[in-house]
Amino acid sequence: METILILGGTREAAELARELVTSRPEARIITSLAGRTKEPAPLAGEVRTGGFGGVEGLARYLRETGVTRMIDATHPFARQISANAVEAAGIFGVPLEIRTRKPWLRHSGDNWIEVQTLEAARDAIPPRARVLLALGSQHIGLFASRDDVHFVVRMIDPPAKPLDLPDHALVLGRPGDTAAVETMLLIAHSITHIVCRNSGGTAAYAKIEAARELGLPVIMVGRADLIYAHKKT
Ligand code: NAP
Numbered sequence: 001m002e003t004i005l006i007l008g009g010t011r012e013a014a015e016l017a018r019e020l021v022t023s024r025p026e027a028r029i030i031t032s033l034a035g036r037t038k039e040p041a042p043l044a045g046e047v048r049t050g051g052f053g054g055v056e057g058l059a060r061y062l063r064e065t066g067v068t069r070m071i072d073a074t075h076p077f078a079r080q081i082s083a084n085a086v087e088a089a090g091i092f093g094v095p096l097e098i099r100t101r102k103p104w105l106r107h108s109g110d111n112w113i114e115v116q117t118l119e120a121a122r123d124a125i126p127p128r129a130r131v132l133l134a135l136g137s138q139h140i141g142l143f144a145s146r147d148d149v150h151f152v153v154r155m156i157d158p159p160a161k162p163l164d165l166p167d168h169a170l171v172l173g174r175p176g177d178t179a180a181v182e183t184m185l186l187i188a189h190s191i192t193h194i195v196c197r198n199s200g201g202t203a204a205y206a207k208i209e210a211a212r213e214l215g216l217p218v219i220m221v222g223r224a225d226l227i228y229a230h231k232k233t
Helices: 011-023 054-065 079-092 118-124 137-143 179-188 206-214
Strands: 003-007 028-033 046-049 069-072 096-098 111-115 130-134 150-155 168-172 193-197 217-221
Touching: 003 011, 003 054, 003 079, 011 028, 054 079, 069 079, 079 096, 111 118, 118 137, 118 193, 118 217, 137 150, 179 206, 193 206, 206 217
Parallel strands: 003 028, 003 069, 028 046, 069 096, 111 217, 130 150, 130 193, 150 168, 193 217
Antiparallel strands: none
């Protein structure tokens, strides 16, 4: 039996699972999630959750589950799992397909300040700015030293402990689907700058369009510093 393992955690991976479940009814389609989101959106096919335990653990899982094909559809900034997938596929000899989003391209009207690291993004924020910090919770602490800046942080799940930011507002929820929704958020919080990473894809793009419409600068962390040799863009 064909058993396809999708390394997921992205909207694209969810779409792929839906497609494969429909187009290959005879196959077993398993999506693997890291388990970072408490209530992930429902997925077509089977779902397994949690780390595998490094390369060895992933190779063991591939063998024990009889995976015949693995697809890396993880987030472009999720580097470790992608590196592990390359190694584990090599060890176990399972074909690996890499489906990584293309980065967003700057359009006319975009006011991007492009940087290569999160540290550079932090340092590029002007004093007294009001910033939509569109980053995963693990990166927020890096901005704690900017006590001259008001941050608006959007998170899907409430943080386990108070955020390590001197002056901030917390907005709970997923990114808005349309520029209009994101524009309302930017205006409501009098945002002057957005800080985000160039993740590509459609799911988080509405804020970029909203910034373009409002003429707001976006401090965009690029992917050039990342080890992407194994990821196709
Ligand atoms: P990462 O740094 O590449 O991975 C860290 C560890 O988490 C991996 O070594 C692995 O643990 C486990 N892991 C990651 N993705 C997994 C998956 N799909 N299934 C099972 N285990 C997984 O990853 P990350 O940046 O923390 O991202 C975690 C997940 O969130 C990914 O699935 C990614 O697609 C999704 N995501 C990430 C971002 C982002 O900005 N990084 C944004 C949106 C969604 P073991 O070594 O124990 O196997």
